[in-house]
Each structure stands twice: as C-alpha cells, then as structure tokens.
Amino acid sequence: MSQEERDLSAYLEGIAAAEDDSPGEEPPPEDSEAEPPAVQEDEEVGSFTLGKCNYCGREWGVTLEGAKGGGYPTQKTANAAATRVCDCPEAVENRKPEIGVAFAVTTGACRYCGQLQEVGPHPSQTAADETVTEVCSCPSARTARRIAEQIEDAQSRVNRLFGEGAEALGFKPIAGDGAIELLERVVELIARGPISSASLNIRGQCKAKFSITSKGKIKVSRSETRSCDLEAGE
Ligand SMILES: [Zn+2]
Ligand SMILES: [Zn+2]
Structure with a gap:
C-alpha cells in the first residue's frame, strides 16, 4: 500500500465511523446509546x-x-x-x-x-x-420494525457513499447497472442475519466494505483503490 492509499482509506473509514451513529446533525451523547430504541417505540404507539x-x-x-x-x-x-x-x-x-x-x-x-x-x-x-x-407492541412486530429501520438507514448510507449522493462526499457515484441494488441487498441480508460481513470490489473504482459494529450497527465504508507512483525522470 502506498502512503497516499493508506491515508485515503483512513479518511474514508473516518467518515463511515462518523456516520455510524446518527444521521442527524448533532451526535447524541455517548451514553444515551443504549436507551433510545425503547423511547422511540413507546412513542410509536x-x-x-x-x-x-x-x-x-x-x-x-x-x-x-x-x-x-x-x-x-x-x-x-x-x-x-x-x-x-x-x-x-x-x-x-x-x-x-x-x-x-x-x-x-x-x-x-x-x-x-x-x-x-x-x-x-x-x-x-x-x-x-x-x-x-x-x-x-408485540416483540416480533418491534423486532421487524427495528430491522426495517436498520435496513433503511444503512441503505441511505449506501446511497450517500456510492450512489447519487456520493458527490457531496467528494466521490464519484459508481457506475454499472444493478451495482447499487446489490449493495443495498447486502445491507438487507446483514440486517436480517444470514450475512455478517462483506467486501466487494467495484471494478476500477473502489471497494465496498460492510460489517457490524460492536453496538450492532451496520457499518458501510468505501475506499478508493487509487495509487500513484512517480519515479525520477517521469
Ligand atoms: Zn384539504
Ligand atoms: Zn403483534
């Protein structure tokens, strides 16, 4: 790995980690992490x-x-x-x-x-x-809502990192029919359970990585596979 490549992926992981907790403007205080689901669900009914x-x-x-x-x-x-x-x-x-x-x-x-x-x-x-x-408010309905929410949230991050929204983060939207749909499908399978992590290479463009954080959240990251070496005389 060249120095530049390392720096770039570190930067990108920083974005992914920053996005991990909340799509909102203000990140919630650290220790409120465990509680919100119960609060939200009480408001739902x-x-x-x-x-x-x-x-x-x-x-x-x-x-x-x-x-x-x-x-x-x-x-x-x-x-x-x-x-x-x-x-x-x-x-x-x-x-x-x-x-x-x-x-x-x-x-x-x-x-x-x-x-x-x-x-x-x-x-x-x-x-x-x-x-x-x-x-x-039965447990199964609550679980289904939580999973649906998780999928929607992670899919919106897929779109911000790889889709139309990518430009706002300084990336090119990935090309190719069905590529975004596949990434969205991966996120869904991670949320539903059968897949725990995945890594995909988008030909000529970047790498997409999916994993679950220790807090049970789906982490989506994009890293560009670009490197540049110039030798003396070039
Ligand atoms: Zn009216
Ligand atoms: Zn029910």
Missing part, C-alpha cells in the same frame, strides 16, 4: 388526534372511536382521516371514487401476534393489517 390534509395541509381534529386515547395510531392514519374530512377541492375530488371502500375496514390484525386493533377506515383488510403491524 401513539394517539394522534390532529391530522393534516394530504392536499392542502390544513389541520383537522380527528378521533377514532374505540381506540386507546381516542386518536389514530399513527400520524399517517390521522392524516388520512383529516384528508377524508377536509373540504378543499382536491380532497373532495380525490375521495369520490374510493369512498365506498375507504370506510369498509376499520379493524386490522397484527401479522405476527394476530392481536386486533381499531385503526380507522382503510381501503382493504391488507392495508388495515399493515397499520396494526406497524403499531403493535
């Missing part, structure tokens, strides 16, 4: 009584009969309810064709534990089940 119309953005008070706290389980479902009552032209126009089915299903079942929950009008049973699964 909420009671949302204020929704925003998806078309005009106006806020409406919405209630869901039979639900804990009288509100909708997610902001999304509260917004959908607000959109159904909003009287702006777009909302009126867009709810006409689906009004028959929109009110058909109001109860869904968690995909993992089967628990029933009132979630407000949904266009289909599948959609209602999906919402319940999104808010259910």
Whole structure:
C-alpha cells in the first residue's frame, strides 16, 4: 500500500465511523446509546388526534372511536382521516371514487401476534393489517420494525457513499447497472442475519466494505483503490 492509499482509506473509514451513529446533525451523547430504541417505540404507539390534509395541509381534529386515547395510531392514519374530512377541492375530488371502500375496514390484525386493533377506515383488510403491524407492541412486530429501520438507514448510507449522493462526499457515484441494488441487498441480508460481513470490489473504482459494529450497527465504508507512483525522470 502506498502512503497516499493508506491515508485515503483512513479518511474514508473516518467518515463511515462518523456516520455510524446518527444521521442527524448533532451526535447524541455517548451514553444515551443504549436507551433510545425503547423511547422511540413507546412513542410509536401513539394517539394522534390532529391530522393534516394530504392536499392542502390544513389541520383537522380527528378521533377514532374505540381506540386507546381516542386518536389514530399513527400520524399517517390521522392524516388520512383529516384528508377524508377536509373540504378543499382536491380532497373532495380525490375521495369520490374510493369512498365506498375507504370506510369498509376499520379493524386490522397484527401479522405476527394476530392481536386486533381499531385503526380507522382503510381501503382493504391488507392495508388495515399493515397499520396494526406497524403499531403493535408485540416483540416480533418491534423486532421487524427495528430491522426495517436498520435496513433503511444503512441503505441511505449506501446511497450517500456510492450512489447519487456520493458527490457531496467528494466521490464519484459508481457506475454499472444493478451495482447499487446489490449493495443495498447486502445491507438487507446483514440486517436480517444470514450475512455478517462483506467486501466487494467495484471494478476500477473502489471497494465496498460492510460489517457490524460492536453496538450492532451496520457499518458501510468505501475506499478508493487509487495509487500513484512517480519515479525520477517521469
Ligand atoms: Zn384539504
Ligand atoms: Zn403483534
């Protein structure tokens, strides 16, 4: 390895490590690391009584009969309810064709534990089940949400390091059909368990490395395989 190459990969690993903890602007204090998941999950099963119309953005008070706290389980479902009552032209126009089915299903079942929950009008049973699964507090549903979040988060880092976003970090987006998709798939398999680490060479461009940190987070790094030697007289 030349000196330059070593420095470059050290620099890149620095970026990957810095990105590892939080996508936000301000890194959280070190010792708050262990706690956040529980806090986030308690907030997830909420009671949302204020929704925003998806078309005009106006806020409406919405209630869901039979639900804990009288509100909708997610902001999304509260917004959908607000959109159904909003009287702006777009909302009126867009709810006409689906009004028959929109009110058909109001109860869904968690995909993992089967628990029933009132979630407000949904266009289909599948959609209602999906919402319940999104808010259910059973261990399997929580784990599935955590994994989905981990995948989404790591995939966004893949895109920032290798995709369109790479330029902002001073890299070239990698070329080649399906290459980004493969990297995203690797991240997914790491999150789901079957793969623990991976290293891929992107022809002529760089190396992609994936691993899991001691805190259980997926680390994505990119290192350029570039070196340059000039001898006397060249
Ligand atoms: Zn509206
Ligand atoms: Zn459940």
